[in-house]
Amino acid sequence: MSDNQLTELIERYLDGSMTAEEGTQFELLRKNDATVESRVTEHLQFIGLLKQYGERLELEKRLNAIHDEIDVHALKEEVTIHPTWVVRMWRNHHSKISVAASIAIFAILGTLFLTGKLNSHESNFEQLSQEIGKIKHSQETLNTRTNSIINDIKGSKRVTNPGNFRGTGFALSSNGYIVTNYHVIKDADSVYVQNANGESFHSKVIYTEPANDIAVLQINDEAFEGLGAVPYNFKRSSTDLGENVFTIGYPDSKVVYGLGSLTSATGYQGDTTEYQVSIPVNPGNSGGPLLDDRGNVVGIINAKQTQVAGAAFAVKSAYLLKAIQNIPSDSLSKSLTLNTKNTLAGLSRPQQLKKLKNYVFMVKVYNQ
Amino acid sequence: MNKELKTSAPTDSEIVLGILNNSEIVLKKLYTTYFPMILQLIVNNNGDEDDAKDIYQEAIIVLYNKIKSGKFELSSKLKTYIYSVCRRLWLKRLSHMNRYGGDIRDFEEYLPVEEEVDDHNERDIQFSKMESALQLLGEPCKTIMEDFYIHNRSMQDICERFGYTNADNAKTQKYKCLQRLKKLFFQQK
Numbered sequence: 001m002s003d004n005q006l007t008e009l010i011e012r013y014l015d016g017s018m019t020a021e022e023g024t025q026f027e028l029l030r031k032n033d034a035t036v037e038s039r040v041t042e043h044l045q046f047i048g049l050l051k052q053y054g055e056r057l058e059l060e061k062r063l064n065a066i067h068d069e070i071d072v073h074a075l076k077e078e079v080t081i082h083p084t085w086v087v088r089m090w091r092n093h094h095s096k097i098s099v100a101a102s103i104a105i106f107a108i109l110g111t112l113f114l115t116g117k118l119n120s121h122e123s124n125f126e127q128l129s130q131e132i133g134k135i136k137h138s139q140e141t142l143n144t145r146t147n148s149i150i151n152d153i154k155g156s157k158r159v160t161n162p163g164n165f166r167g168t169g170f171a172l173s174s175n176g177y178i179v180t181n182y183h184v185i186k187d188a189d190s191v192y193v194q195n196a197n198g199e200s201f202h203s204k205v206i207y208t209e210p211a212n213d214i215a216v217l218q219i220n221d222e223a224f225e226g227l228g229a230v231p232y233n234f235k236r237s238s239t240d241l242g243e244n245v246f247t248i249g250y251p252d253s254k255v256v257y258g259l260g261s262l263t264s265a266t267g268y269q270g271d272t273t274e275y276q277v278s279i280p281v282n283p284g285n286s287g288g289p290l291l292d293d294r295g296n297v298v299g300i301i302n303a304k305q306t307q308v309a310g311a312a313f314a315v316k317s318a319y320l321l322k323a324i325q326n327i328p329s330d331s332l333s334k335s336l337t338l339n340t341k342n343t344l345a346g347l348s349r350p351q352q353l354k355k356l357k358n359y360v361f362m363v364k365v366y367n368q
Numbered sequence: 369m370n371k372e373l374k375t376s377a378p379t380d381s382e383i384v385l386g387i388l389n390n391s392e393i394v395l396k397k398l399y400t401t402y403f404p405m406i407l408q409l410i411v412n413n414n415g416d417e418d419d420a421k422d423i424y425q426e427a428i429i430v431l432y433n434k435i436k437s438g439k440f441e442l443s444s445k446l447k448t449y450i451y452s453v454c455r456r457l458w459l460k461r462l463s464h465m466n467r468y469g470g471d472i473r474d475f476e477e478y479l480p481v482e483e484e485v486d487d488h489n490e491r492d493i494q495f496s497k498m499e500s501a502l503q504l505l506g507e508p509c510k511t512i513m514e515d516f517y518i519h520n521r522s523m524q525d526i527c528e529r530f531g532y533t534n535a536d537n538a539k540t541q542k543y544k545c546l547q548r549l550k551k552l553f554f555q556q557k
Contacts (some may be wrong), residue, residue, distance in 0.1 A: 004543040046550060047517055052491075053498045054518030059432060062392070063425045072407070072417045079408035081473075097517045 006036070010043050025146060033365070036335070086133040163363045168249035168288035169193055169217060169299070171359040172324065174227045175334045176219035178203065179320060180287030181302055181364050182210045191217060193361035196255060199223070200364065207327040212273055213302055214323045215287075216249050217363070230339040231355045235296040241265060245277055247301050247314075247326055248353060249288030250362040257353055258285070260312075267302075274313045275299055281312040290314040295344025295352055387435045402447060405476065406454045412473050414462065423461070427453040430488045439477045446478055452478040458491060479557045501552040509545035516542060 012018050013026050030037050082088070090097065167184030171177070178193055185191050185205055194200045201221035208215045239245070239262055240249045246259045260279035267274025277290065281303045290299035299314030324336065378386075378397045386394025403424055410420035427450050434440040455478050463473075502510050508530055515521040516531070523538055532538040 003547060004540065007543050007546065009541070046553070048515070049494055049498060050517045050549075054514065055428065056495055058456050059429060060425065063399060063428060064394065066396045067403075067421055067425070069396075070400060070403060072421075074402050075407055076411055076417050077413065079404055081412050 006039060007043065010040055013040075014044070073202075075282075076246045107203050110130070129256055164366050166250060166252075166284045167286045167363040167365070168284065169361045169363045170287075170289040170297075171227055171230055171361070172216070172338060173336055174229055175336075176201075176203075176226065177206075177225055177299060177334075177336050178217040178219065178361060178363075180217060181300065181315075182208050182213045182215040184287050184363055185215050185217070185365055186210075187367055188365040189367045190365075191200055192199060192364040192366075193217065194364060195220060196357045206331045207323070209326065210321045212323060214315060215302065216323070216327060227359060229343075230359060231343040232291060232295045232297050232359075233340050233342045234321055234338055235292070235298045235320060238265065238316060238318065239275065239292060239298045243298075244293050245290050245298060245314075246349070247279055247281070247285060247290050248290045248356055248360050249281075249285040249301060250360075251282035251284035253362075255357055255360065256285075262298075263311065271313070273319050274302065274315055275310050279312050285312070288360065289356075291344075291352075291356075295342050295347070295356075380442055383446060384435055384440065384442065387432060395432075398446075399424075402450050403445070408475055409451070409454060410458060410533050412475075413458065414459065419458075419461070423451075423454050423457050426457055426488065430484055433488075433491075434484070448477055448479060449481070451476040452481045453485060456557060460485070480551050497553055497556045500556065501549055504552050505545065509541075509548065512542055512545050513549055 003353060009026060013023065018026065030040060055331075077120075165184065165188075167180055168176040169180035169184075172179050185208075188205070191203045191205060192200045193203050201219045201224045203217040203219045203221070206216055206218045241262055243261050243262045243266070244259070246257065248255060248257050250256070258279040258281060261275050262275055263278045265275035266272050267276055275290070275298070281288075281301055283303050285301045286303045288301040289297050291303055292298050296317075298317050299322075300317075302313050302315050321338075324338070327336070344355060347355070378394065378401065383394055383398050387398075403438060405421075406424040406427070407417060407420040410423060411417065415423075430453050431440070431446070455472070455474070459472065502513065505513065512526060512530070515526055516523070523535060523542070524541075526532075527535055527538045530538070532541070
């Protein structure tokens with residue numbers, strides 16, 4: 001039995017066009033032959049699916065026809081939930097808005113940066129607080145001044161100026177000529193020099209050379225009996241770098257020795273009239289002698305610029321000699337002859353200092 | 369936010385009876401009554417009107433078949449049933465298109481209808497297999513198959529239409545066509 005014949009049999013069986021006899025025969029066949037049975041089931045299912053498929057197409061056609069009658073557009077408008085205009089605006093234009101916003105931010109930041117507003121606020125503030133500090137300070141000064149004036153008036157007594165400015169000086173000759181710094185005796189009303197034994201002598205300024213910071217004094221006190229022969233002489237030529245130098249002076253009420261070496265041929269800010277030396281000095285050392293190992297005076301300590309750490313300056317001896325020559329002869333009541341014989345050379349340092357200290361004076365200045 | 373959609377809705381039992389009786393008017397009423405609700409669901413959840421049409425028609429077909437098969441019980445409102453099926457179908461399609469953000473804006477209550485939707489999908493697969501098998505079958509087989517099995521035309525009609533002089537020839541042709549159609553259908557994966 002061919003496939004076609006079987007299919008025809010199945011169809012005829014299913015649509016009921018078989019005779020009763022044929023039907024019984026076929027049912028017997030179905031029962032006995034599993035293949036026939038499965039073919040029947042398969043045929044039923046397949047034809048069923050085919051029919052359903054046809055029905056589905058039919059239904060879809062009907063639904064489409066119905067759908068075409070609906071005004072979908074109008075309906076869509078009606079049922080769509082329209083977001084608020086802000087949200088719509090954002091959805092439609094968010095890229096443009098973002099770009100605009102970033103440009104705006106950059107522009108603002110750029111402007112702030114270029115005009116310096118971003119970083120200058122703090123410093124402005126600091127300046128302001130400094131200004132306030134200054135004003136506070138000057139206010140306080142004013143207060144204390146006012147108070148002291150009031151006190152003065154109340155107490156009706158004058159405070160005598162105790163400020164005798166101290167410096168150092170050293171003898172040029174045995175008859176009482178002494179050299180010191182100009183800034184030590186500047187604006188002085190009266191000048192006294194005090195020797196190592198504590199004896200003070202009244203002196204007068206006979207010559208000054210502010211440019212080289214040199215001043216020459218003469219002891220004109222009756223108590224003064226003259227010094228012994230000056231043990232050092234004055235070096236005319238300049239001194240070499242690295243040479244050991246020392247000084248002796250009165251940074252405070254007692255004599256102090258200072259040792260160092262010559263560190264530069266020029267002084268403060270390249271001043272060619274001075275040396276730079278590595279001797280720790282105080283303002284009181286100003287006007288003291290700077291001597292080399294053999295006891296030659298090579299300069300005058302000038303301790304005006306104390307702010308330079310570890311360094312001091314000294315006026316070169318050549319300028320001292322020049323200054324002495326420049327003293328007008330009218331100013332000299334006695335002859336000023338410099339010693340040319342050095343009696344310190346070869347002595348040990350303590351012995352040198354022992355001799356030296358008699359020729360080095362504390363310069364005391366009184367002004368009103 | 370929800371807009372009440374006002375329509376004179378036919379009663380649920382009217383619709384069930386109408387569909388069982390193949391009433392075209394009832395089908396149309398059913399369709400037009402609930403379409404706006406589904407359109408609202410779809411267009412407010414990343415879809416457009418064509419998506420709404422597809423989804424809605426599928427849901428109607430699911431409902432139609434269920435009523436026709438006699439398995440439908442009016443345990444819930446038709447409205448809720450349709451909405452639930454559409455919602456389920458749309459969620460599936462959204463995740464299939466990678467457009468599902470994990471959140472859907474709902475407008476109605478809904479029921480779990482996974483089983484129905486899955487059955488429907490299974491059947492859809494069978495139908496699309498059948499469709500392509502018929503396409504591959506070619507003429508005149510395709511028309512013969514459709515005429516005889518779908519449109520229930522008699523062999524007499526078919527003989528006349530295709531000019532077969534002998535009814536036996538036509539029959540043989542029909543069986544050959546059916547054989548090929550089955551083969552094509554079962555070959556597909």
